[in-house]
Amino acid sequence: MALPLLLTGPPATADSDDTALQAAFAEAADRYGVPEGVLLAVSYLESRWDGHGGAASVTGGYGPMHLTDAATALAESTARGHHADGTEDPRGDDSRPLPAADRPGADSATDAVPAAARTPAATTLPRAAALTDIPADELRTDEAANVAGGAALLADAQRALGAPASDDPADWYGAVAAYAGAETREAAEVFADDVYDVLATGARRVTDSGQRVTLAPVAVTPDTATADALGLPVGGRDPEVECPRTVACDWIPAPYQDLGGGDYGNHDLADRPDSQDVDYIVIHDTEATWETTLDLVQDPTYVSWHYSLRSSDGQIAQHLRTKDVGWHAGNWYVNAKSIGLEHEGFLTDPDAWYTEAMYRTSARLVRYLARAYDIPLDRQHIVGHDNVQGPTNANVAGMHTDPGPYWDWSHYFELLGAPFHATAGPRGGLVTIAPDYDTNSPGYVDCGSPGRQCPPHGSGAVRLHTAPSHEAPLVRDIGTHPGDGESSTGVNDVGARASAGQTFAVADRSGDWTAIWYLGQEAWFHNPADAPTAVNARGLVATGRDGAATIPVYGRAYPEAAAYPPDVPVQSVVPLAYQIPADQEYAVGLRTDSEYYRAVTFDPAEHQVVRGEEYYQIQLGHRIGFVRAADVELRWSGS
Structure with a gap:
């Protein structure tokens, strides 16, 4: 079920009209004879009404209606997949290293974007330009023009199906399904069903350009038979x-x-x-x-x-x-x-x-x-x-x-039916990170090239400092940055970052700031009462046993040496470099028996699973970690 969104987002400037986009939807709907609710719902599913500053999507789509011009946007793309970059071994098993010549980094695939750019689904913007006489550049960059182009495409799809323009949203199911550009009936209907779900539930938000847009709920039972005329294969x-x-x-x-x-x-x-x-x-x-x-x-x-x-x-x-x-x-x-x-x-x-x-x-x-x-x-x-x-x-x-x-964890978990919410009072021993995505914009660099400022954008992450001040240095991560440990504001640097939904033990509070235990240190983030970036929580925490100086933390929960049978080589269990004082607390995620899956041969009959002592998963920093149950004690952190 679609969830109504809170009316939040980037504030409009004092001299701007923050209802211009809403008016553009009404005008385009009237001009092309498309029910306004249908037009709004299609746009919401495509972009949540965001214009993205005229930038293209990964599939070459532009603007609130996601009008596609893949030949323009993607012809020079050379991306080969994120596993092909960096030093990470995706298998992550040092008992069976991947042959370097044959694994990620080799030119094992070519980019097929130019061929894909010629399909009808990848060329809706040129078609919209022909239908509206609006120049292609304007359709890419002007939100109102883009909405008009999307309305023209919907009206054209309705005509192509032999259906008359209608004020009843129920009659537009086939045209909405066509808008998806899907290759199968199933895919087209999934898109259309979601559009009508949005229409029935309604939505409201402030877009990335500060425009306030509202879709009032519309009770409608779509005529799904109108999709028959699309003639899409049903497999x-x-x-x-x-x-x-x-x-x-x-x-x-x-x-x-x-x-x-x-x-x-x-x-x-x-x-x-x-x-x-x-x-x-x-x-x-x-x-x-x-x-x-x-x-x-x-x-x-x-x-x-x-x-x-x-x-x-x-x-x-x-x-x-x-x-x-x-x-x-x-x-x-x-x-x-x-x-x-x-x-x-x-x-x-x-x-x-x-x-x-x-x-x-x-x-x-x-x-x-x-x-x-x-x-x-x-x-x-x-x-x-x-x-x-x-x-x-x-x-x-x-x-x-x-x-x-930029992944919106809060929205994702709303769609999962498990939204982040407070489970404790104002002095809860834990906090769950939960900034408002649309208004939270920490600012990052290294987008496109080293040092290049990323465009202002909503984010589900908060930045972590060594003291309760925006001017204080970022917390250090000696694992991610071996040597000096210095974190940065790079978009790929997770060393001083906590993301929506992650739960941490509270170390301290001071005014509008909250400190959490993070990689063995106090990490402060801005959390004002009038615009909170976290909610209070309760749950289990792990802390060091009496008499211990530190808590060893591991990157994998592997068994102790005595658990291995003679025919399985013992895998090393070496703590990570992070020094975690025993009196600190870390939120416990799950309990697990240690396991090692021995799979180094093509024949799965030779694979084995070795099990050993108990571990707990903790929220160590931005990344998870594992602690041996024998090294910690659990406490309930509530209030």
Whole structure:
């Protein structure tokens, strides 16, 4: 169900008209004979009414109506997927290193954007220009013109279906389905159903340009038969697909192939949950276009994940059975116990658009998987790739940082039906980070090139300082920045950052500032009462046992040496470099038996699971960590 949004967002300037966009929707609806509610609902699903400053989406779409001109926007794209960059080993298993010549970084796929740019779905902006006589440049950059272009496309789709213009929103279901540009009836109907869900629920918000837009709820039962005239193919689902019926989902398998010399790709066959519990769902972004993403996951010399989600309409492709283990998180312990979801987008480009359509289908998929594997809907189990810890000290600095500070965790969890809310009073012993995404804009650099300022944009992250002042230095992260430990405001730097939904133990409070225990130090963030960036919480915390000086923290919950049978090499269990004083407290995420999944051969019959002593997962910093139960005691932190 769509959730009404609070009327928040960037403030309009004193001399601006913050209702101009609302008026543009009314004018375009009247001019082209489209019900205003339908036009607003389509735009909300495409962009949540944001114009993104005239920047293009990852699929070459522009403006509130996501009019596409992929040839202009993407012809020079050379992205090859985020696993191809950096030093992280996506498999994250030092007992079976990936052959360097054959793994991420090799030119194993080419970008297919130019071919994709010629499809009808990728060329709606030129068609809108022809229908409206509005120049293409104006459709890209002027929000009112863009809305008019979208209205003209809807009206044209209605005519093409042989249906008359109508004031009744129920009559426009087929035209809305056509607007999606989908290739199958199922995908088109998922888009249309979501539009009508928004229409029935209503929404209101302030856009990224400070425009106040409201869609009043409209009670409507759409005439779904109007989609028949689209003539889109209706295909049965592949029996391998594991997706809810409310999403469009294809089976595009990743290869399990013997490459010779003991090398194989690009995943491991397993039997979860019988072999191991699935505790995590890991949220990634692709750092590549849809076509490139699909090329890469089908390359046996690359790596793998379970699902990919398309930005434009939320279309899902499943690549692995969920019982099998993908190579995606950079930490073998997490890989063996997780399902990986890749979302088309670019974390350093906030206007690459994590679309509403993609958020909604992703949330449906996560709810489905969470029910199937009994995974709690919280940020201790639904984690970003940027929250996954390096398995050893040598790996921490090279871990990936997607989906980044522009992923809207608060909205995502609203769609999951598990919104972040206070569970304790004003002196709660824990806090859950929960800034207002639209108005929270910490400011980042390194978008596009080193040192380049990122465009002002909403964010679900707060910045952490060494004292209660914006002028105080950022907290240090000796793991992410070995040597000097100095954190930065870089969009990829997670060293002094806490994100929406993460829960931390409170270390102190001072006026409008709250301090949390973070990487062994007090970390302060601005949390004023009139615009809070966190809510109070209660729960379990881990602290050091009496007599201990520090709490050893690990990047993976591996068994002790005595747990290994003679035929399985013992895996090292070495604490991370962080020094955590024993009197500090860290929020506990989950309890787990230590496990090591031994999978170094192509034959899954030779795979083994070794289990040992108990661990707790804690919120160590921006990334999670693990502590041995024998090293800590648990306390209830409430009030």
